Amino acid sequence: MNLTSLQLYMGSGARKTWLASFVKENLPENRLRSNDDNLSSKFESVDCSRRRKKKQRKSKASIVGETWTRLQRHKQRHLKFSADLRYETYLPLNAMWTKYMEELLHFSSLTEASLSNAAQKMMKADLHGSFLTVKRSKCPSFIGVQGIVLQETRNLFVLVTPYNSVKRIPKANSVFCVVLHNHVFTIYGNQFTVKPGERAAKKFKSKPSIDL
Template sequence: MKVVHLDATETIPKHDPAKKRGKRLTASEKRAMRIYDIPKKGVKYAHFEPLHNLWQGYMKELYGQGQNPSQFAQKLLKADFHGAIIKVTKSNNPLLVGSAGIVVQETQNLFKIITQEDRLKSIPKGKTVFQVELDACACTLTLYGQQLLTRSAERAAKKFKAKPTIDL
């Protein structure tokens, strides 16, 4: 018995173009599309209060992991501040002193906060001193913006060296 092979009328490509992944957007395309911009209208302080409650739970976990205050300080430097209520205590810009609100967005050089008056404010980190209240330890912490001048994702992986902080 003889086997006869029939030629296929259609050739199947090794890589199916339909399964090909889409091209990712470049940084300039993202800026042009305003992907990371927060709309100034329609943003309410009340919408971000649940985020603050989640952040308080996150801080309770961090505080419970290390009993040593210096360990907690190191963890706090690496922590994510989205959802924290921060208050500006000192700044080069006197108009920013006293500003308080929930951190909505954190970039390398800025905190974007929403105030209780439903206003969105951009606060530079450099040469600014912040105050954060924690329910976990019933304490108020002072954060120097100069130590936070990296993105939160990069700060989490960074090793910090002990350096003296120069007060404003």
Template sequence: MANTSASQGTHVAAHLLSLAHPPATVSRIFTEKVKLRPLHLKPGENPTPSGRAYRRTLRLQAASKLKKKRKPQPLSAAEKRATGLHSIPSEQQKYAIFEPLHQLWTGYINEILGPGRPISGPVAAKLASADYHGALVQVARSRCTSRVGVKGIVVKDTKFTFEIITEENELKVLPKEHTIFRFEVRDDAEADESKDMQVDKAAKKILVFELHGDQFQHRAVDRANKKFKQHFLPDL
């Protein structure tokens, strides 16, 4: 209280209040109105930015807007390999897993061939541009003799290779270069008719085709949009 009185005695406001109020009221008013009065400061003004800083701000704003509008960039080939985006996990490299895919492909290729199976130029062009994911292919001829006879379901058709799953649940990569692949298509119409007539399975019509890998070095998506024409190949 002595400190308060001393501080009040040295302050002009306390002296003026003591002329009109008792000491208790003076102490209360002085504490509330003078000591605890909030001090409002005028906010400082930002310095005027230089022309260089202003242009930099505009560039950053434009880059931010462009980044928001820009579509996400696709992964590069190296990033796809590093992440294993298109690789098949070892636990899924099972022949039984891809058998339904082969059944779907059989129906797909039968639709391309059509009824009666007339193998004409347009049909051959469709076969050349068809998708062979799910086809059951076998190496008929190859410069690498160890690959001859390898058979499996195509799980990946790249530009230069076929990746197949064999019945032994092995994933094999077969180069298309200097290799001839063979695949068979069973005639569903003939098969249904033979069932009705109870004909032996040997009498069912099976079409056998051969793919020359040297002339088949295209990605599946590129073959779908490519027009194939008949021409003479001197190496065949």
């Protein structure tokens, strides 16, 4: 190949055509490959570069919206009681709870030796409908409050009092008592901060209680 033809190819700018012609003229025939064996003619180049996804930052408006949603869910966990709520309406509920405890604890065969076993059953029993009395509390206004349990949460007892008012008593730093057939059961709120559904499967251990 002379210099004139080389300048002609280079001047045209067709590098691939010039390279193919140069190889064909200067390499032996047994070294040449057909177009069928050329992988570049069969496959196109694939862009394998990974693009980083940009993290979408939440706007303040969306965060405020989520906060209000959580607050609304928290409010929905508590029952809403009407203003004309009457204590007498829930007396049948208390009677049903008393019958339920009589079948659970077997008061007819209850002895001094079996009181500890009865206390363990009392800890796991459902208290909705029981008549609770606040014996001690760090908040003086709660002491002496008594009523039928309408709702129990992890941290609260919701009571309806004989004066037709609803009281929400926190379990923490409070001591409650329940009277059944001349037996007084004491509930220490600091050791009772458990969800009602989880309390049935919880194993309670005897712990020293601190005087409030």
